[in-house]
Amino acid sequence: MNPEELRDRIIEAQEVLKGVAHRTPLSHSMTFSRMSGGDVYLKLENLQRTGAFKIRGAYYAIWRALHECEVSRCVTASSGNHGQGVALASRLLGVESTVVMPVHTPFYKVQAVKNYGAKVVLHGDTYDDAYAKALKIAEGENAFFVHPFDHLDVIAGQGTIGLEIVEDLPDVDIVVVPVGGGGLISGIAAAIKYVSKKKDVKIVGVQAEGCPSLYLSYRRGEPVLIEKPQTIADGVIVKRPGKLTFKLVRE
Structure with a gap:
């Protein structure tokens, strides 16, 4: 896979998903902005069909x-x-x-x-x-x-979120993404890298402390298996990151 292939699929996915997936709002949060001292926006994928991205x-x-x-x-x-x-x-x-x-x-x-x-x-x-x-x-x-995260087309579909973020907030500085197997952050990072006019946008992944499989894999330079994950965040419990997502996150 080359970078252009993923870019093209993300762009194609955005067209395919029109009328299927909601274009969810990017909502300014007064509370989190006040707490952080900066402008914080929430990408409300909880309003997506099925309640998730x-x-x-x-x-x-x-x-x-x-x-x-x-x-x-x-x-x-x-x-x-x-x-x-x-x-x-x-x-x-x-x-x-x-x-x-x-x-x-x-x-x-x-x-x-x-x-x-x-x-x-x-x-x-x-x-x-x-x-x-x-x-x-x-x-x-x-x-x-249909792999939950370690598939190029699944990653491309999730990457449409990144396109929408840049379109709605062109001056975005930092994008914080929850991480399980890495499909969401891989797609968002790729999309923002390809379409943002700013070349210094930071992508920050956040993983449950009790199941930091991608975090440890990233630090050690190879996929790491978490034998006994311990977290109530069941939606992001992935014991080992995917081969493709690990490669994309490292890049």
């Missing part, structure tokens, strides 16, 4: 797969948000979907995925167990596996 990457990845090969079914593993994004994206694109979730996933998350039209398979005690099961299902059914 995941629909962006899921929809674009499935859309591209449909245009590149014959796809009739999608499979993924998720503890919540990504599964909802894949379920809704698949329904909108006319593709069946299966989402594998750990057996202890809260009922409301399981029900939300079902409500968007996906078949849910409960398997294993951890996300890693569900992930392994999802890969087996995808292979057995010759289905398209």
Whole structure:
């Protein structure tokens, strides 16, 4: 993969997602601005369809797969948000979907995925167990596996957030991004790097102290596995960063 390829896909994703994903507001926060001594803006992806940014990457990845090969079914593993994004994206694109979730996933998350039209398979005690099961299902059914973060098109879809930030706030100095597997920060960083007229915009990733897989990997120069993550932030529990996201973050 070359940088131009990712740039082109982010730009394409923005066009593909028009009318599908909401262009969420960039809202000035008086409280955080006062606390920090600077102007702080919040990118309100909680107002996105399904309540999270995941629909962006899921929809674009499935859309591209449909245009590149014959796809009739999608499979993924998720503890919540990504599964909802894949379920809704698949329904909108006319593709069946299966989402594998750990057996202890809260009922409301399981029900939300079902409500968007996906078949849910409960398997294993951890996300890693569900992930392994999802890969087996995808292979057995010759289905398209939608990786939660370590896939170029998923990253490109999430990168559309970066385009919107620069368009709405051209003079942005620092962008702070929550980090799990690294798909969101990889896409946002790439988008801002390619389109911002300012060449000194800082991208700051924030990871749970109890599961700092990408943070430690970045410092050590190689992917690091967190054996026993300890955090209530279940949406960003990723024991090991992806190969692609690790490479992009280092660059």
